[in-house]
Amino acid sequence: MSETLLEVKDLTVTLDNAPILSGLNFSVGEGEFLTILGPNGSGKTVLLKSLLGLLPHGGEMLWHKKPRVGYLPQGLSQMSVRDLPLTVKDFFSLKKVKEEDVMRYLPLVGLGSGVMNKKAGYLSGGEFQRMLVAWVLASEPNILFLDEPTTAVDIAGGETIYSLLKDIWQKRKLTILNVTHDLNIVYAHSTHVLCLSRFGHRCYGVPKEILTPTVLNDIYGADVRFYTHKGV
């Protein structure tokens, strides 16, 4: 049983007078890979941003250890920086990090040192996302917040990113909070899942124990099932 890193009590978020989240309670253990699962509009990104202190919220957030946060937001792709004369080296220079630390993390995400002089905006989607993972890791976070980190890459690229993150999570004993609506990710990589729905249904626990067809139906409002192929 891991030690509790974060306790969330009665979290409430209201944006433009519309209640997005109310009375949410859960805790995150140190070293957990917690996936926040739910359909579009269920408040997953709002929850992540509230935990990061980026949105005003009510309720309590108790950190039992000082968090060193790394954040991979949704929608940041190579296209976002294509207009800028920004090399990968320049991109790393935007945060306080030593070049030797950068050089340590690049191989970890499968990139060579030759990438440093390439323009960040002209990397492939997968390369840019791996570069972002290295960028986030270079400041040695103990907790990673990931908001749909594979939306800008294809399916194979997305799976590579998650395998990479899982590998780093295991080696570095990180805690990961990951937002997705993809059930495959939950089953393949997560130790815990927190589900949200537009209709107020919630669940929290170990994926294989709690994600029953009835729960999935409550969350997605449709007949959703997850099939695993054994022995393939």
Add this chain to the structure above:
Amino acid sequence: MESQLLLSLVSGIFIAGSAAYLGTLMLSRKMAVVAGPLGHLALPGAALAIVYGFSISLGAFPFVVLGIVFIWLLEIRTKLPMETLTATVFAAGVATAFLFLPINEAEAALVGNISKVGIYETVAAVVLGSAVFIAVNRSYKKIMLLNVHEDIAKTEGVNVRLYNLIYLSSIAIIVALGVDLVGGLMTAALVAIPAAAARNISKTLVQYGVVSGAFGVLSAIIGITSSAITGLPAGPLVIITSGIIFLITVAVVRV
């Protein structure tokens, strides 16, 4: 005559150089055109300065600050994009200016007055231009990270309000100084054209800032010197020089 040219050149170099450097940040935030409407908003202040005989930059500054605060408040209130708001309010500045700007003296407000700049205005241009350059240089990476992704910048500990304040204050100072150099109609060109030209040929962030600043300085030197030779107004010549440099960089990129 020679000392007047020297004062004009020194003022022009400090204003154009720091404006071009700041322009690299504005261009990356797609805000370079905002300097144009702010220049227009400065026109009533420039008109007052002409009527009462004091420095155009001094007259322009409070109006630019008021303009920025007004646009900032409107943005909070209406959630409309900043460029829509600046486009909406800038005409008021021009209209107000022409209500009491003596039309026979309008040239200085419209195309700048750098050829007749005095010693105090030159000192102000050097001090304020240097202050903007230092402020932009020290906060460059933080503001660039803000431009790339504001939420990432916040989680990396960037004080967004502080850096936005530094950024907007720098814009206000540069626009007020720019009204003296190129007039209220062309301030956007001071920040936009050198930065756009630098972006065409730069491969790194450092090159981008250095080349843009250098293009700004070069445009000021060529524009002001050719104004002294031909007798044509310096402001438009500075901007035309900048435009020619931009076209050259376009040709270089194509090669």
